[in-house]
Amino acid sequence: MNDTASATGSAPSLAGLAGILEAGGPGLAALLLRAEKRLAEVAGGHGETLGAPAARTLNAGGKRLRPALVFLCAGSGRSEALVSAGVAVELVHMATLVHDDVLDRAALRRGQPTVFSTGGRTAATATGDLLFSRAFAELAGTGNEEAVAVLSQASSALARGELMQRGDAFSASVGLERYLERCRLKTGHLFEAACRLGAILGTPGSGAAAALGSFGSRIGLAFQILDDVLDVSGPAERTGKRPGADLLDGTVTMPLILARQADPALAEVDLRALPGAEAGEVAALCERIAATGALAASRRRALEEVARAKEALGQVNLGAEQREALELVADGVVERYA
Amino acid sequence: MNDTASATGSAPSLAGLAGILEAGGPGLAALLLRAEKRLAEVAGGHGETLGAPAARTLNAGGKRLRPALVFLCAGSGRSEALVSAGVAVELVHMATLVHDDVLDRAALRRGQPTVFSTGGRTAATATGDLLFSRAFAELAGTGNEEAVAVLSQASSALARGELMQRGDAFSASVGLERYLERCRLKTGHLFEAACRLGAILGTPGSGAAAALGSFGSRIGLAFQILDDVLDVSGPAERTGKRPGADLLDGTVTMPLILARQADPALAEVDLRALPGAEAGEVAALCERIAATGALAASRRRALEEVARAKEALGQVNLGAEQREALELVADGVVERYA
Numbered sequence: 001m002n003d004t005a006s007a008t009g010s011a012p013s014l015a016g017l018a019g020i021l022e023a024g025g026p027g028l029a030a031l032l033l034r035a036e037k038r039l040a041e042v043a044g045g046h047g048e049t050l051g052a053p054a055a056r057t058l059n060a061g062g063k064r065l066r067p068a069l070v071f072l073c074a075g076s077g078r079s080e081a082l083v084s085a086g087v088a089v090e091l092v093h094m095a096t097l098v099h100d101d102v103l104d105r106a107a108l109r110r111g112q113p114t115v116f117s118t119g120g121r122t123a124a125t126a127t128g129d130l131l132f133s134r135a136f137a138e139l140a141g142t143g144n145e146e147a148v149a150v151l152s153q154a155s156s157a158l159a160r161g162e163l164m165q166r167g168d169a170f171s172a173s174v175g176l177e178r179y180l181e182r183c184r185l186k187t188g189h190l191f192e193a194a195c196r197l198g199a200i201l202g203t204p205g206s207g208a209a210a211a212l213g214s215f216g217s218r219i220g221l222a223f224q225i226l227d228d229v230l231d232v233s234g235p236a237e238r239t240g241k242r243p244g245a246d247l248l249d250g251t252v253t254m255p256l257i258l259a260r261q262a263d264p265a266l267a268e269v270d271l272r273a274l275p276g277a278e279a280g281e282v283a284a285l286c287e288r289i290a291a292t293g294a295l296a297a298s299r300r301r302a303l304e305e306v307a308r309a310k311e312a313l314g315q316v317n318l319g320a321e322q323r324e325a326l327e328l329v330a331d332g333v334v335e336r337y338a
Numbered sequence: 339m340n341d342t343a344s345a346t347g348s349a350p351s352l353a354g355l356a357g358i359l360e361a362g363g364p365g366l367a368a369l370l371l372r373a374e375k376r377l378a379e380v381a382g383g384h385g386e387t388l389g390a391p392a393a394r395t396l397n398a399g400g401k402r403l404r405p406a407l408v409f410l411c412a413g414s415g416r417s418e419a420l421v422s423a424g425v426a427v428e429l430v431h432m433a434t435l436v437h438d439d440v441l442d443r444a445a446l447r448r449g450q451p452t453v454f455s456t457g458g459r460t461a462a463t464a465t466g467d468l469l470f471s472r473a474f475a476e477l478a479g480t481g482n483e484e485a486v487a488v489l490s491q492a493s494s495a496l497a498r499g500e501l502m503q504r505g506d507a508f509s510a511s512v513g514l515e516r517y518l519e520r521c522r523l524k525t526g527h528l529f530e531a532a533c534r535l536g537a538i539l540g541t542p543g544s545g546a547a548a549a550l551g552s553f554g555s556r557i558g559l560a561f562q563i564l565d566d567v568l569d570v571s572g573p574a575e576r577t578g579k580r581p582g583a584d585l586l587d588g589t590v591t592m593p594l595i596l597a598r599q600a601d602p603a604l605a606e607v608d609l610r611a612l613p614g615a616e617a618g619e620v621a622a623l624c625e626r627i628a629a630t631g632a633l634a635a636s637r638r639r640a641l642e643e644v645a646r647a648k649e650a651l652g653q654v655n656l657g658a659e660q661r662e663a664l665e666l667v668a669d670g671v672v673e674r675y676a
Contacts, residue, residue: 099467103460122441122504125463129437130497132467136474137490143483152475159468166460 020332023325024072031071031078032064035086042091042134058094062110065329066090069194072325073212074202075318081142085151085197091135092155093190096162098128146200150209154193161185169250170271176257183224184217191220204316211315218309219330222302226337228253229298232286244282248274254301258294266292299337306330358670361663362410369409369416370402373424380429380472400448403667404428407532410663411550412540413656419480423489423535429473430493431528434500436466484538488547492531499523507588508609514595521562522555529558542654549653556647557668560640564675566591567636570624582620586612592639596632604630637675644668 021029043058067086074082100106101114102124108114116124132155139148164182168174195216199209231246232255246253250271260267266288274282289295309330313323359367381393405424412420438444439452440462446452454462470493477486502520506512533554537547569584570593584591588609598605604626612620627633647668651661 096467099463103463120504123501125437125441126497126500126504129434129466129470130494130501132470133490133493133497137487137494140483140486140490145478145481145483148478148486149475152471152478156468156471156475159464159471162464163461163468166458166464 020068020072020325020328023321023328024068025321027076027078028068028071028325031074031083031086032067034083035064035067035071035090038083038087038138039090042087042138062090062094064090066093066190066194069191069216069329070198070201072322072329073195073198073204073216075198075204075322077198077202079201081144081147081201082198084138084142085147085201086194088135088139088151089154089190089194089197091131091138092151092158095128095131095135096158098124098131102128142201144201146206147197150193150196150200154189157185157189161187161189165251168252171250171252172267172270174252174257176254179252179254179257180221183221183228187224188217188220191223192217204318208316211312214312215309215326215330218305218312219333222305222309222330223333225254225298225302225305226334229255229295229302230337232256232289233295242279242282244274244286247271247282247285254298255289255294258297259289259292262292262294263288303334306334358406358410358663358666361659361666362406363659365414365416366406366409366663369412369421369424370405372421373402373405373409373428376421376425376476377428380425380476400428400432402428404431404528404532407529407554407667408536408539410660410667411533411536411542411554413536413542413660415536415540417539419482419485419539420536422476422480423485423539424532426473426477426489427492427528427532427535429469429476430489430496433466433469433473434496436462436469440466480539482539484544485535488531488534488538492527495523495527499525499527503589506590509588509590510605512590512595514592517590517592517595518559521559521566525562526555526558529561530555542656546654549650552650553647553664553668556643556650557671560643560647560668561671563592563636563640563643564672567593567633567640568675570594570627571633580617580620582612582624585609585620585623592636593627593632596635597627597630600630600632601626641672644672 021032039058043055064086066089070082070086070089097109098115101109101116102121105116106114107117114124115127119127135151135155136148139151142148161182161184164178164185168178168182192213193216195212196209198204199212200206204212228246231253232244234243242248247256248271252271256266269285274285310327313326318326359370402424404427408420408424408427435447436453439447439454440459443454444452445455452462453465457465473489473493474486477489480486499520499522502516502523506516506520530551531554533550534547536542537550538544542550566584569591570582572581580586585594586609590609594604607623612623648665651664656664
């Protein structure tokens with residue numbers, strides 16, 4: 001599951017967004033506003049065909065974390081191309097959410113009815129495809145070939161991550177490295193792309209794209225790990241979902257991988273039997289995982305990743321304000337789950 | 339339904355493909371071969387994640403009509419960018435087929451198991467997304483901004499056409515203009531994009547893109563009309579599907595629209611009641627439609643469109659061989675359904 005915590009209206013907020021906006025200054029706020037207006041135009045620009053449900057999805061908000069990363073990595077860049085890049089990464093993110101909702105048969109996202117629930121499978125699949133296409137149309141308008149390549153690589157990675165997750169479902173043998181690779185594909189690459197796009201189209205330039213991309217990839221990985229921890233630890237009123245939803249899906253995440261190493265009896269649990277089990281049994285499995293210390297260990301791993309993300313910033317010549325704002329985003333990813 | 343007739347191994351072949359290859363000369367054959375090699379690399383280039391089913395889909399062939407249009411419109415252009423454009427349009431086409439198969443729960447396409455049937459919904463949705471992403475990655479590599487914009491507009495149109503079709507399903511009031519608009523979105527735009535890409539990246543240049551694009555759009559429209567006629571007229575052994583599959587889906591196509599005008603009693607038929615009806619009843623409805631002359635009238639409309647497509651070629655300065663090859667493609671679209 002991508003981005004579980006944003007799946008409901010009661011999701012944890014990005015703690016520190018106010019701080020980031022403050023650190024980013026009026027420049028960041030103005031860029032986010034321009035991106036928001038452009039997203040509304042995209043939502044409204046396809047008349048009846050994009051339809052009310054998709055417009056609701058686009059307008060329902062979300063944290064706009066990926067556009068914020070584009071803009072923060074862009075330094076003092078303020079071009080229209082940057083706005084397009086912020087819009088494009090958000091559209092790709094939304095396209096995957098709309099497709100995820102079809103696959104999960106989800107009724108609500110961010111407290112709004114999903115495109116799937118109001119329009120059905122066909123409309124939701126086509127809406128996701130449309131959002132993908134619009135993302136590339138936005139970015140193509142910048143005339144920057146490198147930018148289009150960065151986004152298409154990231155969206156390929158997203159799809160490959162989904163395929164890997166499906167292929168590994170219910171596996172008893174998925175190890176830590178494979179899990180981390182999947183997280184990088186599913187989540188890290190789009191965060192990385194956001195940061196790279198900011199560098200390429202902003203004042204840092206393409207030369208800073210690798211280091212800023214590494215920053216993005218690492219906080220994306222931390223974000224996914226913490227999301228996966230929340231699936232096991234989180235009270236339903238916080239996640240909006242039944243605890244252990246990933247386990248029920250057969251998605252093997254870091255908490256289970258570490259718990260299996262610590263408690264070999266857990267390795268014997270057949271996830272395929274879970275969907276028929278009572279809710280109490282799933283909760284009991286979550287508790288067994290927690291009892292091994294796997295949740296705390298997973299959180300530590302996420303924190304290490306955030307620390308390394310901040311280190312990567314040291315390789316780029318950034319202004320003090322820009323660095324501070326990016327560090328706040330990195331911390332915000334952790335605090336969001338605190 | 340897009341491209342019904344290619345859905346099975348027993349589909350009508352593109353009559354005249356040999357003739358087109360002959361008219362296109364060794365240049366066309368060489369480009370198609372390069373595109374085929376590149377498609378195989380894309381299929382194999384994602385290791386286990388793209389997976390055997392998607393690779394089978396990519397390798398299963400199909401007529402490669404869209405890449406052929408790219409190359410034929412390119413004149414004497416032979417660049418690697420052209421090959422990328424041919425590959426990109428074919429990847430977008432394949433992505434929509436893979437997603438269509440999910441929505442139709444189709445077991446076979448071109449005689450091969452679909453990604454949906456072997457990998458399930460999640461894998462097939464992600465595979466379609468991956469093929470979309472790879473299409474833009476291919477085209478981004480050309481560094482031609484106009485080309486990326488053309489493809490992203492076409493893939494947006496495809497999705498909008500699907501959404502329109504879904505929104506109009508089972509409608510008693512869909513008129514001819516709305517149907518034609520939907521066909522242009524669903525089918526015409528990608529044919530148009532193929533021709534425009536050929537012009538932009540080939541010797542005709544961007545100045546010839548409008549006229550060649552009009553040629554493509556019109557033969558795409560004819561292609562879709564004839565496909566819709568076949569759904570009503572076609573013997574199952576030819577289409578590989580139960581006759582009237584569109585009617586069962588609630589998809590209102592030209593034959594039904596014209597038949598409703600000719601026989602008001604047909605306008606009273608509630609398509610929603612069809613799925614529960616016996617096969618004989620659907621066949622009887624197809625016969626009632628045919629009895630109004632609607633199939634013949636639809637075919638005539640498709641032929642008019644092909645004639646106008648050929649006229650559009652008159653606005654471009656083409657070599658005799660290039661014109662002849664393009665006219666053969668236009669005729670081939672009709673002969674395919676003869």
